[in-house]
Amino acid sequence: MLFLASCSIQDTTNEFQRLGLPEPASSNAIPIGDLWIGTWIAAGAVGILVWGLIGWAVLRYRRRSNLLPRQNRYNLPMEIMYTIVPFVIIGVLFYFTVIAQNKVLERDPDPAVTVEVVGQKWSWTFNYKSADNPDVGTDVYNAGTISETPDLYLPVGQRVQFDLRSPDVIHSFWVPAFYQKMDVVPGRDNSFQTTPTKEGVFAGKCAELCGTYHSAMLFNVHVVSEAEYTAYLKTLVAKGQTGEATGPANANKFGPAGEGQTR
Structure with a gap:
């Protein structure tokens, strides 16, 4: 104790x-x-x-007598x-x-990993590009719903670029342990780069009051080794979560994000 x-x-x-x-x-x-x-x-x-x-x-x-001090x-x-x-x-x-x-806001012209982050009502979708992951060989994604918090996997010690998109309203991509957040604005492409420096699981959330189920816009950031990162992407391939998802059609419903992806 x-x-x-x-x-x-x-x-x-x-x-x-x-x-x-x-x-x-x-x-x-x-x-x-x-x-x-x-x-x-x-x-x-x-x-x-x-x-x-x-x-x-x-x-x-302080007042010492009934006499007022000189007024200026x-x-x-x-x-x-x-x-x-x-x-x-x-x-x-x-x-x-x-x-x-x-x-x-410094940028590496050739970041090791690029993740397209889609903030939609009322969860997050994370797209991983095949160009960054030749061992995987295809684009893969993970998406959440109101009742299913999605996971974002990142390799430790590698430069990561986040491309932020929104198909509906303004959200804000925030990982408190990264000390940085950026708005996700419909019709505007925002992005930033950073390098995860510590392995572990960190909380992520939307920092913009975006509507009815704003409180459900949570996600978990898993900073892992490069081998674990590649293995996770392969599990997405095994689940059939290949291609690029711009936001699950059932993200504003309760239940797992499976079918009904809008591409």
Whole structure:
């Protein structure tokens, strides 16, 4: 019990050090995590300064008699300061945001894996391309429904590109452990790349309030070895889930996603 308690305390301490973020599991998590922590440090410093000035003003100028202090209509140096300082703070935060954004949006012209992610009412479809998987030899997919959470498999340590599509409404593809999300917009092709850095099973979800069964738009991300990844794709071939699926026709119904794929 003491050992389990110590593990729990350590996990909690690590989460506090990350200021609430989960343990990172992708290459993009590093610049995003640094920006997150740096922003909170800046906000904390500003907060401490403002609270300190408020406390100083309360104590220094507290009422000591019935006489009112001299009233000023304005204080030009003070007004200039509190106009310029916020712009300086915003400029610094903007600078580091652009640096993190550029790192996150960097692209490899030849990623190892490309997954077409289709967000539809009310689940997800994942298409794996045959060009990336010569041992499999064909396009394969996995799709979910309201009552069946789909699985997304990724090989650890390999560059992955996510091509995001939606046939109906706006969704948002989010894996919290990757520290990144991106909207899935009808009629617009969004994409990003990242490298999974840690094996394990991670939660994924839709981060956009997309309608009636938004709460059902969950998926599991399995980051595995390359051999396990290839073996999983072959199980999809054995199930007959070959070709490209743009979203299961029965995704908005309860039950497994089997027949009725729209291609």
